[in-house]
Amino acid sequence: MSETLKITNPINGKARQAESAGEPDRAPETRHDWTSEEVLDLLSQPLLDLVDQARAVHRRYHSDGAMQLASLLSIKTGACPEDCKYCAQSAHYAKTTGLKRETLLDVDDVLENAKRAKDAGASRFCMGAAWREVKDGQAFDSVLAMVKGVRALGMEACVTLGMLTQAQADRLGEAGLTAYNHNLDTSPEFYGEIVTTRTYQDRLETLARVRKAGIQVCCGGIIGMGETVPDRARLLQTLANLNPHPESVPINALVAVAGTPLADRPPVDALELVRMVAAARIMMPLSRVRLSAGRRELSKEAQILCFLAGANSIFYGDKLLTAANNDAADDLALIAEAGLSVEPPCPKP
Ligand code: SF4
Numbered sequence: 046m047s048e049t050l051k052i053t054n055p056i057n058g059k060a061r062q063a064e065s066a067g068e069p070d071r072a073p074e075t076r077h078d079w080t081s082e083e084v085l086d087l088l089s090q091p092l093l094d095l096v097d098q099a100r101a102v103h104r105r106y107h108s109d110g111a112m113q114l115a116s117l118l119s120i121k122t123g124a125c126p127e128d129c130k131y132c133a134q135s136a137h138y139a140k141t142t143g144l145k146r147e148t149l150l151d152v153d154d155v156l157e158n159a160k161r162a163k164d165a166g167a168s169r170f171c172m173g174a175a176w177r178e179v180k181d182g183q184a185f186d187s188v189l190a191m192v193k194g195v196r197a198l199g200m201e202a203c204v205t206l207g208m209l210t211q212a213q214a215d216r217l218g219e220a221g222l223t224a225y226n227h228n229l230d231t232s233p234e235f236y237g238e239i240v241t242t243r244t245y246q247d248r249l250e251t252l253a254r255v256r257k258a259g260i261q262v263c264c265g266g267i268i269g270m271g272e273t274v275p276d277r278a279r280l281l282q283t284l285a286n287l288n289p290h291p292e293s294v295p296i297n298a299l300v301a302v303a304g305t306p307l308a309d310r311p312p313v314d315a316l317e318l319v320r321m322v323a324a325a326r327i328m329m330p331l332s333r334v335r336l337s338a339g340r341r342e343l344s345k346e347a348q349i350l351c352f353l354a355g356a357n358s359i360f361y362g363d364k365l366l367t368a369a370n371n372d373a374a375d376d377l378a379l380i381a382e383a384g385l386s387v388e389p390p391c392p393k394p
Pocket of ligand 1: 125128129133135176207
């Protein structure tokens, strides 16, 4: 006979009840041995069957119906030496995108932005710097001060800074960083079509350093870049076979930016995004699945379908790095209309 256990979700620390005869700190559905065929079968089944399964997993592990609001600020914009074909910030496309390079923001400016985000309801503050890798010195010291300041506000702090050494990851961990964002973007096989200035293995190595430093991993991908459905399955397989799973999984639809090599890609069908969200929810039951770039192009109904399929985090605020984002008041109204709640700020460290 199965026993009712009190299980703590390691991500939001909230207790939940679950029927399980297994370990109390592990979701029974948690697996790290997905095959690409299994994931492809999951993604390709009738949409409502897929959503039904995802909904069941979501209700079991996220029964509080809380939506995390994460605000994202570009702390150093443009002139990135990497050549990610979707990115407005790459120096490789600066002539055609016309994006102006900006230097690293002041710590006080960033913390002022974080405070405004918190006052507007965000519980997580994400900071992105358009760097290939972190270089030790004044700029990195400033980022460490930003992390400490955001944590002192009682918010989760996440940064994305490019590749890290182990010593740099350890310093971020010591500063109290909650999570490090480093997306895999797509499948290992398709990756070379999107980025040529680093390898998939480089990404995986930085993720391993982040994990070793005791920092949560935020890692996801983008659809709509010309990849196949098997490529999407391989991305999800790679994410779910990381052990432990990334605590946060951003699912992005390409925002085709004028002047980038992917400017002419057709828009992503919203139901393809729903499928990705649902499969991510099933494969990584405890993770936060974040509906990220491309949400602005979704109708209210498509967003609700993503929430139904297991998305429980959104980027919130007027900007997503250099792209426009949904209106904050509309987001709060949508969350209320869906009967969800907003996740409260975390306790101060
Ligand atoms: S590393 Fe980041 S900022 Fe740089 S080009 Fe790629 S996505 Fe853009």
